[in-house]
Amino acid sequence: MxxxxxxxxxxxxxxxxxxxxxxxxxxxxxxxPKTREKIQKAIEDTGFIPTRVPTIMSSSLSHTLGLVIPSFSNGVFSEVIDAVDESCRKAGYGLLLMHSSYDPKIEEDQVASLLSYQVDSIILCDTVHTELTKKRLEKSGIPVAELLSLADDPLGINMGMDYEQIFYQVTKVLIECGRKHPAYFGVRMDPRTLIRRNGYLHAVKEAGLPDLSFSSSNRSNFALGRDMMLNALKEHPDLDAVLCTNDDVGVGALIACQALNIKVPEQLAVIGCNGLKFCDAAMPKLCSIKTPRYELAQEAVAEILKQLESGKRLKKIKKASCSLLTGGSASDVEQKKLNALFSA
Structure with missing residues (x-):
């Protein structure tokens, strides 16, 4: 032992x-001074770490924030982690990181665990929670932030994108540019994926076009995106545009197009979401909806620290704007219109 x-x-x-x-x-x-030197040497020799429990018990603040992300494998959340960690370190705060696997019940357990450590605030990257989670957070009295998506009933600080409106507008632009058979590729079928599909469905229904949405409950990766494109083209060889729930799927779709000698964007346009760095490595470069994840996380921590200092827990809602990561997977006309859309 x-x-x-x-x-x-x-x-x-x-x-x-x-x-x-x-x-x-x-x-x-x-x-x-001499005693200090001896104590410091003994600490280094033994590897002793002082417990923070007495300090936490005697203080109203633990100087620690909690962050719950849905996935460690999804690159979208790495920028959130980096931004929160960097902001915490600059402010002299520690960070406890938890993982929910896109499951509200697991999130419930993780939130309970963070509260047991008496964290000063909790940041969540989902907006769908169990009733018990919402009750615990409300009763905790600490600032709570929900990032990336807009919540129907925010718990406190809520900074994110209106994904339904964004995907509606992007689909509409593709249709206006002459795409007759746009499809939507969704994976995991988490709340954000479903919200994005709702935007796509709104646009195709409004234009009188068929619903060509394809879904998979599997974890997102390039191979899955490739297989979804191959299967979609078997069922609907006339596909001329694909909106993807994320960039992994978008790059996979481009790999399939390359294997089938489909000209992109002349025959088929592919639009990703999030604007991750690996989009640049795709052939052609993946055109993607770029989301300000790092900036939102930084702003959320700043607001949390402000509320902790003031002692007031307030609601603050921010609807964030996206930009276009330009590439070669959409036509020049389509990208010009998309740039105008996001710049408005």
Whole structure:
């Protein structure tokens, strides 16, 4: 059994009292210089880490934020993690990271765990929660942020995109540019994917075009996007545009087009979502709806810190704008109209 070094072990090794070692951590200048050096050496030799529990118990703040993301494998959330972590470190805060696997019930458990650690705030990357999660967060009294999507009933801070409106507008632009058989590729079928499909369905229904949406409950990757494109073209060889729920699927769709010698964008346009860096490596470069994930996460942490300082928990809603990551998978005319759309 591994026994962690304790405060008493440091005191015994240096030849001082536990109180002296405790003062070293709380107020180093109150300890004699030579004693400080001996304590520091003993800490380094033993690998001792002081517990924060007494500090947390005696203070109203733990100086720690909690972040729950739906997926570790989805590159979309890496920028959220980076932004939150960087903002926390600059402000002298720690970060506890949890994973929900797109499951509200798992999120419920993770939120309970974070609250048990007395975090000062919790950031969620989903807007669909169990009733128990919502009740716990409401009763906790801490600032709560929901990122990336707009919530029907925000818990507090909510900063995200109106994905339904965005996909409606992008689909409409493709139709106006002459695409007669646009399709939608969705994966995992999480709330964001379903909201994006709703926007696509609104546009094709309005134009009197058929619903050519394809879905998979599997985890997103290039191979899945390739297979979805191959299967879609078998069923509907006249497809001339595909809106993808994310860039993984979009790149996979381009791989299928390349294998079938389909000219992109002349015969078929492909639009991704999120604007991830690997879009540049696709052939042709994937045209994608670029979402400001890093900026939103930074702004959310700034608002959280502001509320913690003021002691007031307030609702703040922000509908964020997207931009277009230009590429070669949509025509010049289509990209010009999409740029105008996102610049409006």
């Amino acid at each position: 591994i026994v962690r070094p304790k405060l008493q072990d440091i005191a015994r090794q240096v030849g001082v009292t536990r109180m002296t070692v405790s003062r070293y951590f709380n107020d180093p200048d109150s300890v004699a």
